[in-house]
Amino acid sequence: MFELKPMLSALWRNKVSALLIALQLALTLAIVSNATVIVKDRLANMARPTGMDVDNIIAVTFMPVPNDYDMAGAVRADLDMMRSMPGVVDASVTNQIPVSGSGSASSFYLEPNAQIGDIDGNYYETDPHFINALGLNLIAGRNFREDEMHVVGANENFDGSVIIVTQQFADTAFPEGDALGKFLYYGNKSTPMEIIGIVERHLGAWPSWSLAGNVVFHPLLVAGNHKRYLVRTQPGHRDTIFKQLEDKLAERDPQRVIHLETLAENLASTYVSDNIMVKVLSLVMTLLTFIVALGIVGLTIFWINQRAKQIGVRRALGATRANISRYFLVENSIIAATGLILGTAAALIINRLMVSEFSQPALSLSMLAVCAVILLTVSLTAALMPAMRAANISPAMATRSV
Incomplete structure (x- = not known):
């Protein structure tokens, strides 16, 4: 059940859809990893100590007439x-x-x-x-x-x-x-x-x-x-x-015009753009990850429906539910690994451009690895439910579906 040849043969027959998912994962990794670096950098900036008792300071500005x-x-x-x-x-x-x-x-x-x-x-x-x-x-x-x-x-x-x-x-x-x-x-x-x-x-x-x-x-x-x-x-x-x-x-x-404000208000106002950037990038990363997961679910379900007869035959020949589930999970892992390898290269290239052109922080290999592991986990989790559904196809149902 773990022979790569039939898996690769099946993927080659469906190469367009598999490639699209791999490219989607690659693009997601490139964007998410670089966005994570920016978010981490902005959060670190906002968390820096000011050295002042900000919460208890009032600022007064006055202009005499x-x-x-x-x-x-x-x-x-x-x-x-x-x-x-x-x-x-x-x-x-x-x-x-x-x-x-x-x-x-x-x-x-x-x-x-x-x-x-x-x-x-x-x-x-x-x-x-x-x-x-x-x-x-x-x-x-x-x-x-x-x-x-x-x-x-x-x-x-x-x-x-x-x-x-x-x-x-x-x-x-x-x-x-x-x-x-x-x-x-x-x-x-x-x-x-x-x-x-x-x-x-x-x-x-x-x-x-x-x-x-x-x-x-x-x-x-x-x-x-x-x-x-x-x-x-x-x-x-x-x-x-x-x-x-x-x-x-x-x-x-x-004889003057007076204006009061708190230092805490000033600090919050100064970090408005950083807060907006963190929220926007976090939303983008969440949406991209969700779309990738949705695409994997849809593709896996499509392939299961296409292979209902083959699944039924394998069940009739003694394949267990666990064997069927593992088959689709391993197949999904091959697609995900391909996409993540491409995404790693894309992420490093994009980050190099961002560092040189926009003075953004450099992307570390450890951060890139963490993002890749998270996306791999998301991919396998997204494929899990359809894989379990495939495992429940009985030989009799597969035969009637011919």
Whole structure:
């Protein structure tokens, strides 16, 4: 019952339908394996730790109405007021909101007046309260001091002397380690900026950026036409503080437009496209697998109906139900194996193109093998019910069907 010659002979007589199923499996494996890599990569990105107490942080943006607005004085008064509110852990001023998809980046160099060898980083202008306000973990060095804070006008140039960086940025700039106490420079400047502290992580403004996590902090307040605050609350107090904050800020100074949002909302909004991609690709993979299974079921039933007489003859000659079922399962395995071999080659070719043209993650052989095993299992499961149906054909029924 396990001789390959009759099986191969039967498949050759039905080569068109068998080839179509094999090609369908090949295409499904190529698509599913590459889609799985993309889904896995997106899920890993969304699961990355931000380094911040995202669930308990409120972001405030305000824009003053008067042209001669005292921005520095307003910031000091606002921060004092917010830090005194019950349920508030700390508050800090910043030039941009983390994980919002909007921010600023710059190039840093290891030598003054350098033009090559830049290290790109997302940068923040903030104050000594930012570590506590964001819930960051300072793993080396120290925080900014109040005397290191500088206030400049919107059009004034400023050369800072101290910075704090993330561990990822430190490792990128100084792969040999020990970045603390080292100096960095802006490309066209000769003023050194000493790394006085290193925080464990901060995902930055753009979680989808290839360099997300390369972040630099400056102790600086630029008195521009708008400003942002980050307010960290005690767990469970965020929504209550959120309702109070706008009223209190407006009451303290009504000459401005105020907008509030939570950092959790920003993070969810930033990952909307990733979530959509994961859902769409998951649906596509499910539909393709279902269609393959449906095709195998239909083809197996068709072949069983065609071979009812032969099945009856084999039963009459002593073949058991298990023998008949195994015959169709082995036959299906040959088709599936052919399709999966073709699909493996197609998957690797497609992935190579995706890696080179779209910077997608590479498909590992282990992931490809897992996808192939899953599709092989689906194929055999889909053929199982028709095979069991074939095993129930009796010699008498086969004879009457002639």
